[in-house]
Amino acid sequence: MHRFANPTRFLRIAAAVQPWVVGITALLFASGLYMAFFTSPPDYQQGETVRIMYVHVPAAWMGMFCYAAMAIASAVSLIWKHPLADVAAKATAPVGAAFTFLSLVTGSLWGKPMWGTWWVWDARLTSMLILFFLYLGYMALQGAFDDRARGAKASAILALVGAVNLPIIKFSVTWWNSLHQGSTVITMDGPKMDASMLWPLLLMAFAFKGYYVWVMLVRMRQELTANKVRILRLKQAHGG
Amino acid sequence: MQEFLNMGGYGAYVWPSYGITALVMVVLLIASLRSLRASEATYKRLQAELGQGEEQETETTNGDEA
Numbered sequence: 607m608h609r610f611a612n613p614t615r616f617l618r619i620a621a622a623v624q625p626w627v628v629g630i631t632a633l634l635f636a637s638g639l640y641m642a643f644f645t646s647p648p649d650y651q652q653g654e655t656v657r658i659m660y661v662h663v664p665a666a667w668m669g670m671f672c673y674a675a676m677a678i679a680s681a682v683s684l685i686w687k688h689p690l691a692d693v694a695a696k697a698t699a700p701v702g703a704a705f706t707f708l709s710l711v712t713g714s715l716w717g718k719p720m721w722g723t724w725w726v727w728d729a730r731l732t733s734m735l736i737l738f739f740l741y742l743g744y745m746a747l748q749g750a751f752d753d754r755a756r757g758a759k760a761s762a763i764l765a766l767v768g769a770v771n772l773p774i775i776k777f778s779v780t781w782w783n784s785l786h787q788g789s790t791v792i793t794m795d796g797p798k799m800d801a802s803m804l805w806p807l808l809l810m811a812f813a814f815k816g817y818y819v820w821v822m823l824v825r826m827r828q829e830l831t832a833n834k835v836r837i838l839r840l841k842q843a844h845g846g
Numbered sequence: 847m848q849e850f851l852n853m854g855g856y857g858a859y860v861w862p863s864y865g866i867t868a869l870v871m872v873v874l875l876i877a878s879l880r881s882l883r884a885s886e887a888t889y890k891r892l893q894a895e896l897g898q899g900e901e902q903e904t905e906t907t908n909g910d911e912a
Contacts, residue, residue, distance in 0.1 A: 658859065
């Protein structure tokens with residue numbers, strides 16, 4: 607693990623891995639979108655609106671996945687002071703916020719024709735909205751301190767405390783009555799969905815994951831370069 | 847084609863879902879790439895100004911593009 611702690615080595619690995627990530631992500635998007643629109647059937651109850659699922663569900667999964675990644679990276683940063691963990695958490699936050707936002711908006715666009723309303727204050731939707739606010743709070747807190755190390759520490763603690771929201775989101779449709787349907791993919795008895803819909807859903811989910819890895823690598827490289835710029839600026843200020 | 851765009855009468859919900867998803871993901875990606883390029887350019891400029899020949903070990907990762 608500590609072999610990867612060296613930022614210089616990380617940058618070299620990231621640059622080598624990135625073209626593969628981009629290629630695989632593009633292939634997953636192409637095949638996922640093709641199946642989502644052309645080979646998957648309309649739902650017997652929901653008609654063509656079921657196609658919203660292929661962006662809504664991966665976005666919601668990634669909103670939660672990114673938060674879990676951010677919380678774990680924050681814990682590693684707080685406990686072991688791993689130099690890359692904080693950079694990874696920081697790079698993940700805007701991506702997770704974007705995915706959570708998309709799950710809320712596409713959910714709304716799906717809810718209007720199927721439930722007859724854009725929004726209800728039930729447990730699933732409300733806990734997802736809280737997740738979005740947690741991301742915004744994390745990013746705001748990070749920039750709220752003059753001392754960067756204090757901002758990083760405060761936001762890492764917020765990320766950890768907010769992680770309690772993740773199981774609430776996951777089980778919200780079981781614990782409370784909700785307009786939102788229950789789990790159909792991750793259940794004790796395996797997926798309760800036909801393969802013609804499950805395949806495009808999984809392909810799109812992996813495409814979203816590939817996109818996350820891509821953007822996270824770019825943002826981590828940016829953050830590490832910005833750190834080097836700060837060091838050079840300090841040197842410059844002190845006369846080299 | 848018309849039938850495809852109509853989405854069984856739900857085109858007004860299906861297409862905006864895909865549209866906003868594509869828009870948000872593309873904007874975030876481009877913003878991240880541009881910010882990386884800007885940081886790398888600033889880093890190169892500062893390095894040239896300071897005329898540091900001895901910092902070769904940090905230099906090695908700096909030549910590749912996004």
